[in-house]
Amino acid sequence: MPELPEVETVRRGLQPAMEGALIEEVEQRRPDLRFPFPADFAGRLRGRAIASVGRRAKYLIVHLDRDPVLICHLGMSGSFRIETEEESTTPGIFHHERSKAAAHDHVVFHLKRPEGERLRVVFNDPRRFGFMLFSDAAGLASHPMLAELGVEPTGNALDGALLNGLLAGKQAPLKAALLDQTLIAGLGNIYVCEALWRARLSPLRKAGSIASAKKPSTARADTLAQAIREVIAEAVEAGGSSLRDYVHTDGSLGYFQHSFAVYDREGEPCRHAGCGGTVRRVVQSGRSTFYCGTCQR
DNA sequence: AAGTGAACCTGAAGGC
DNA sequence: TGCCTTCAGGTTCACT
Numbered sequence: 001m002p003e004l005p006e007v008e009t010v011r012r013g014l015q016p017a018m019e020g021a022l023i024e025e026v027e028q029r030r031p032d033l034r035f036p037f038p039a040d041f042a043g044r045l046r047g048r049a050i051a052s053v054g055r056r057a058k059y060l061i062v063h064l065d066r067d068p069v070l071i072c073h074l075g076m077s078g079s080f081r082i083e084t085e086e087e088s089t090t091p092g093i094f095h096h097e098r099s100k101a102a103a104h105d106h107v108v109f110h111l112k113r114p115e116g117e118r119l120r121v122v123f124n125d126p127r128r129f130g131f132m133l134f135s136d137a138a139g140l141a142s143h144p145m146l147a148e149l150g151v152e153p154t155g156n157a158l159d160g161a162l163l164n165g166l167l168a169g170k171q172a173p174l175k176a177a178l179l180d181q182t183l184i185a186g187l188g189n190i191y192v193c194e195a196l197w198r199a200r201l202s203p204l205r206k207a208g209s210i211a212s213a214k215k216p217s218t219a220r221a222d223t224l225a226q227a228i229r230e231v232i233a234e235a236v237e238a239g240g241s242s243l244r245d246y247v248h249t250d251g252s253l254g255y256f257q258h259s260f261a262v263y264d265r266e267g268e269p270c271r272h273a274g275c276g277g278t279v280r281r282v283v284q285s286g287r288s289t290f291y292c293g294t295c296q297r
Numbered sequence: 298a299a300g301t302g303a304a305c306c307t308g309a310a311g312g313c
Numbered sequence: 314t315g316c317c318t319t320c321a322g323g324t325t326c327a328c329t
Binding site for chain 2: 170
């Protein structure tokens with residue numbers, strides 16, 4: 001599921017439920033996901049109050065009233081859902097127990113809101129590429145999972161000059177460079193394809209070829225940086241993209257998938273006015289790339 | 298050193 | 314219906 005817009009959507013769903021809540025109990029239903037859970041995972045969370053739910057790149061960062069800090073990654077198929085106790089039924093009976101049984105529910109956080117309401121936040125991840133780790137607040141920025149991350153493609157930090165510098169001299173395909181989380185943190189397969197289409201740049205060209213040693217001539221990098229920022233902003237606004245899984249914590253869908261210009265549109269016409277090209281699919285470093293060979297050069 | 302491909306794991310979808 | 318292959322929004326690790 002998750003690139004930056006999906007993770008941000010999850011964060012926004014979790015925030016009102018989790019911030020200020022007390023963690024009464026944590027059910028850890030298996031010893032590992034992608035990595036083993038930290039030692040005494042449930043014990044170190046039990047009794048803590050949640051201070052904030054943040055995000056860095058594709059990571060969710062949950063700050064508590066004191067250490068540890070909880071770092072979560074959704075992998076390919078991870079999702080959170082929030083379940084509320086229904087007032088009209090027996091206490092302790094939660095909605096999902098009367099609906100679909102939930103395979104792959106690996107972690108359940110039992111929360112109590114300041115007003116007394118009880119919630120469950122459930123982490124589900126069929127493929128188990130997700131993970132949960134601890135850091136201490138003081139060492140968070142230097143945590144191995146976070147220390148090497150590049151610039152966020154949100155806000156104004158990523159401009160043409162910065163992107164120009166990041167890509168200069170790189171021999172890897174432009175597509176691969178944009179997926180490199182140590183350069184730009186948060187892009188994934190969908191939004192790289194979409195941004196390159198908007199910038200009319202080929203995913204196949206060498207990354208360094210859009211960079212310029214000459215100061216004033218960062219035209220391609222300017223265009224690409226703007227395309228990246230725009231596609232990410234629009235996708236966040238749309239609540240992310242929902243393909244095979246639900247994105248939102250309430251089970252509803254994102255709708256940016258309806259705005260795809262190239263992703264998963266192999267054989268369909270290019271949406272650039274007057275282009276007339278056809279969307280092609282190629283494989284780069286083991287992953288599908290969708291692009292228009294006519295207008296993306 | 299940088300760049301490429303396999304591996305991790307499950308489920309859905311398509312072909313026969 | 315069932316079996317087989319391919320593919321999937323990510324990251325890490327082992328090779329060239």
